[in-house]
Amino acid sequence: MARRSWHKSADTRAEIIDEAELQLQALGYANMTIGSIAKALGMSPANIFKNFGNKAGLxxxxxxxxVMEIDAAIETTADIPSASLRLRAMAHLILEIHLARDKMPVRMAILIGLDSTPPPSALAFFHRLLRRLEKLIDDGVADGEFAPCDVEVTAAAVCDCLVTILDPAAVFRGLSLFTVEEMTKKCDHLVDFVIRGLSLRA
Structure with missing residues (x-):
């Protein structure tokens, strides 16, 4: 392919990320390289290093x-007044986005981390999710919907209870065992379980 002239821009970054996603699915993480992406796009590898620093940055x-897609979806639930309904909406939205990626297991591996080292963006997302859950639980306690509790500890426990919904790799594995309808029902059952636990009074 003839080499084209490139410059650092939002369009260039987007095109590089698009190609990286394609190669991650077609070739896998190990075989996707800065060189293979540069060759496919007809650019110098220096352009990719300039935009992303290294493979980890890409x-x-x-x-x-x-995660920005998931963040945007979760943000649409912010105005739901009931904490229980907001939790259910958040869980379903996250599950729906993961299910839409059923053809992209490599992206799921990226989100949870390669070699047990999650990318900074993935770690930041889970921290934001915990903060959102803390606020949701705090709102539920303030409204009398949930029992008083240690909000930080409880938010972490809720994440653990909903891990098969929140973890994209778990969702992908679930698709080999259950239909989408069955997984959606399981999501509701898990949320029901969590809400009952949050509502219990000592």
């Missing part, structure tokens, strides 16, 4: 694109 950019 992987983080791929993860960031995905």
């Amino acid at each position: 992987i983080d950019a791929v993860a960031l694109r995905w």
Whole structure:
């Protein structure tokens, strides 16, 4: 392919990330390289290094694109007044986004981390999710919907209870065992369980 002239821009970054996603799915993480992406796009590898620093930086950019999509979906639940309904809406939205990626297991691996080291964007997302859950629980306690509790500890426990919904790799594995309808019902059952626990009074 003839080499084209490139410059650092939002369009260039987007095109590089697009190609990285394609190669991650087609070739896998190990075989996707800065060189293979540069060759496919007809650019110098220096352009990719200039935009992302290294392969880890590029992987983080791929993860960031995905978590921003999830963040935007969760944000649409912010005005739901009932904490229980908001929790249910959040869980379903996250599950729906993961299910829409059923053809992209490599992106799921990226989100939870390669070699047990999650990309910074993925770690930041989970921290934001915990803060959102803390606020949701605090709102529920303030409104009398949930029992008083240690909000920080309880938010972490809620994450643990909903891990098969929140963890994209778990969702992907679930698709080999259950239909989408069955997984959606399981999501409701898990949320019901969590809400009952949050509502219990000592």
